[in-house]
Amino acid sequence: QVQLVESGGGLVQAGGSLRLSCAASPRGFRFDIMGWYRQAPGKQRELVAGVSSSGTPNYADSVKSRFTISRDNAENTVYLQMNSLKPEDTAVYYCYARELGDYWGRGTQVTVSS
Numbered sequence: 001q002v003q004l005v006e007s008g009g010g011l012v013q014a015g016g017s018l019r020l021s022c023a024a025s026p027r028g029f030r031f032d033i034m035g036w037y038r039q040a041p042g043k044q045r046e047l048v049a050g051v052s053s054s055g056t057p058n059y060a061d062s063v064k065s066r067f068t069i070s071r072d073n074a075e076n077t078v079y080l081q082m083n084s085l086k087p088e089d090t091a092v093y094y095c096y097a098r099e100l101g102d103y104w105g106r107g108t109q110v111t112v113s114s
Contacts, residue, residue, distance in 0.1 A: 002029060002103045004095045009108030012085055016112070020080040022095030022105055027076045031097040034071055034078040038091035038110075048093065049080060063089075085112045 008020040024031065035050030049069040051057045057069050068081040078095065090112050095105035 002026070002097070004097055004103055004105035006093065006095045006105045006108040009093060009110045011111045011113065014085060014087055014112055014114050016085050017081070017083045018085065018110060019082070020093055020095075020108060020110075022078045024076040024078075024095075024097055024103075029076070029099070030073070031076075031099040031103075033096075033098040035069060035096055036078075036080050037094045037096055038089075039094070039107075040088075040091040043091075045094070050096075051078060082110070085110075087112045087114045 003025045004022055006022045008018060010018060012018055032053055033050050036048040037045050038048050039045040047060055048063055049059045049067055051069045051071045066084045071078045091110060092107040093110050094107045097103045
């Protein structure tokens with residue numbers, strides 16, 4: 001059974017940084033794509049960043065140059081380094097993974113105060 005477990009959310013002031021982690025299990029299961037979506041109150045869930053198994057990233061325009069996604073295939077873990085955070089980055093961040101279907105974590109709250 002595939003499970004994705006996020007960690008690293010929290011409360012931070014504008015301009016600060018957070019690092020999200022998502023560990024996927026079972027460790028031997030290889031995903032084509034891993035990444036992050038987010039959903040703010042009253043808004044639709046949106047893609048933040050994704051990374052292929054070969055390490056090719058893609059980002060939403062709103063986070064380019066501020067967020068960096070990375071992936072450790074050996075540990076089946078994906079990371080999201082978030083710098084220069086803004087209040088509009090406040091949302092629940094969901095880890096996702098794709099391999100013959102989409103899998104989702106339960107989400108972690110990121111709150112950026114002004």
